[in-house]
Amino acid sequence: FAFWDWVGGRYSVCSAVGMLPLCLHYGFDIMIDFLKGANDVDDHFASAPFESNLPIVLGLLSVWNTSFLGYPTKAILPYCQALAKFAPHIQQVSMESNGKSVDITGHPLSYDVGEIDFGEPGTNGQHSFYQLIHQGRVIPCEFIGIVRSQQSVYLKNEIVSNHDELMCNFFAQTDALAYGKDAVQLRSENVPDYLIPHRTFSGNRPSLSIMLPELTAYTTGQILALYEHRVAVQGFIWGINSFDQW
Numbered sequence: 001f002a003f004w005d006w007v008g009g010r011y012s013v014c015s016a017v018g019m020l021p022l023c024l025h026y027g028f029d030i031m032i033d034f035l036k037g038a039n040d041v042d043d044h045f046a047s048a049p050f051e052s053n054l055p056i057v058l059g060l061l062s063v064w065n066t067s068f069l070g071y072p073t074k075a076i077l078p079y080c081q082a083l084a085k086f087a088p089h090i091q092q093v094s095m096e097s098n099g100k101s102v103d104i105t106g107h108p109l110s111y112d113v114g115e116i117d118f119g120e121p122g123t124n125g126q127h128s129f130y131q132l133i134h135q136g137r138v139i140p141c142e143f144i145g146i147v148r149s150q151q152s153v154y155l156k157n158e159i160v161s162n163h164d165e166l167m168c169n170f171f172a173q174t175d176a177l178a179y180g181k182d183a184v185q186l187r188s189e190n191v192p193d194y195l196i197p198h199r200t201f202s203g204n205r206p207s208l209s210i211m212l213p214e215l216t217a218y219t220t221g222q223i224l225a226l227y228e229h230r231v232a233v234q235g236f237i238w239g240i241n242s243f244d245q246w
């Protein structure tokens with residue numbers, strides 16, 4: 001099983017070194033679906049017009065947030081426990097690839113490149129660092145939601161399922177980041193005046209939402225390839241080589 005010397009570790013999932021153990025663990029048919037999903041986004045990246053090309057749009061948003069608005073950090077927030085290791089993986093794909101101080105010709109850069117990536121699944125993050133996101137520093141957020149749960153739980157005499165409750169959290173967070181909550185709204189909720197400064201959300205904070213119809217091998221391949229190509233787009237615009245690894 002060849003492992004070519006030009007395949008960087010962070011891009012090796014679809015190579016023999018990644019696919020062999022994954023096939024042994026999940027089965028060949030499942031991993032073929034994973035590769036088909038990744039290939040679907042490869043084709044989309046190569047052929048879709050710029051204005052509807054998802055890796056290009058995401059890459060442009062990252063460059064805008066980082067280089068123009070001065071927000072160096074990005075939070076990746078999948079509302080799906082099966083994607084618990086997605087943010088750490090993209091940390092490597094992004095920060096190892098675009099962590100550079102010189103351009104592609106070796107000349108020092110006069111501007112900062114790369115993003116500081118972090119993240120946690122769903123409500124884990126809400127109880128960990130969302131207050132900073134809502135009321136502290138401005139951190140562009142990327143929410144990943146799943147329409148149909150892998151493991152929905154319905155309890156007798158319960159109106160909603162666990163997945164419906166999870167997605168209510170998903171949409172509430174993006175809504176709060178966009179619109180915030182001001183003093184007028186808080187007073188209408190009978191919040192005492194002395195607490196209003198502490199409970200105000202400014203809103204107008206950047207976020208985007210990606211919705212997958214369901215989490216399968218195919219859509220997992222799609223989301224991985226989407227983020228990989230997005231990193232490449234950022235490197236192209238910044239004029240750096242995202243694929244070396246000295």
